Amino acid sequence: MRTFGRYVWLLVPMVLGAAPAWPSERKAPELTVVSWGGAYTRSQILGFVRDYEAKSGTDIDMIDYAGGIDEIRSQVRAYNVKWDVVDLELFDAIRACREGLLVRIDSADLPDGSDGTPAVDDFLPGTLTPCGVGNLAGATIIAYDAGAVKRAPRSLSDFFDPRRFPGARGLRRTPQTNLEWALISDGVSPDRVYELLDTEQGVERAFRVLDRIKPLVKWWRLGEEAVRLLETGQVVMTSAYNGRIFSARERGEPLAIIWDHNARYVDVWGIPANGKYVEAAQDFVRFATSTKSLARQATYISYGPSRRSSVAELTPGIRQDLPTSQA
Structure with missing residues (x-):
């Protein structure tokens, strides 16, 4: 989704696939999570990655990229998928989904907001797509x-x-x-x-x-x-x-x-198709896009959470600096 001033172009709202947390008797895999580096990746690590590692026992290997879907396409078509979860620009997620490069996602499997609102109603319009779950705007x-x-x-x-x-x-x-x-x-x-x-x-x-x-x-x-x-x-x-x-x-x-x-x-989480650890990747995305995780990330970088319940948990001082608060 892109808006210029007060003008908004909304793109498809929809869906994420799910899986139970990893049982204690089963060794959790290491997940490779691809993001944008610098202060942004730092906000993810401090906001929820460390908490997820402690909760799940899964080691997260964060690596940087500069966007686009060429590498995802190459990995998926070669059945040699090394990236488990990718932070994508919305238009890239939509394009990759149409090409069959991403796992389809059911919004019914995402956690409700902290106030009990179903995920499909808690996420802002345009931040859920058939293969992507919005994180920050x-x-x-x-x-x-x-x-x-x-x-x-x-x-x-x-x-x-x-x-x-x-x-x-x-x-x-x-x-x-x-x-x-x-x-x-x-x-x-x-x-x-x-x-x-x-x-x-x-x-x-x-x-x-x-x-x-x-x-x-x-x-x-x-x-x-x-x-x-x-x-x-x-x-x-x-x-x-x-x-x-x-x-x-x-x-x-x-x-x-x-x-x-x-x-x-809006950036969204996407899961490349044909990966080895799709269920673990889905579990990570559910955790990363929960009310608490998105709110915590926004305290480390001035991007607006894609959930209404997350915005409600932020202090007025943080909310005033978010792009969604600007005219």
């Missing part, structure tokens, strides 16, 4: 180094105006968000962006806007790379994930966020 924003600019940028349009706001920029190496932002900064109403991107003229228009800053762009793939570009002075502003910037600010970095037309997104 974040936002791609523009961040800048407040100590490196003479005049602070205030809007998305400022990012695309190198004359008034000189200096190198960072962008994620992907068309998602970049093309939408380019059109919005060029005056296109957010509710017409995808209609325009369905045309050759619209795509060309977006690239013309990007061409204005192309010589200044430094590309990043992992969320920590965007933060590093700012911290090392390689750029004065960059697209970034809001939670990574909040974590950097907690370390004392003078970074600021522009929420204008932030692109909200």
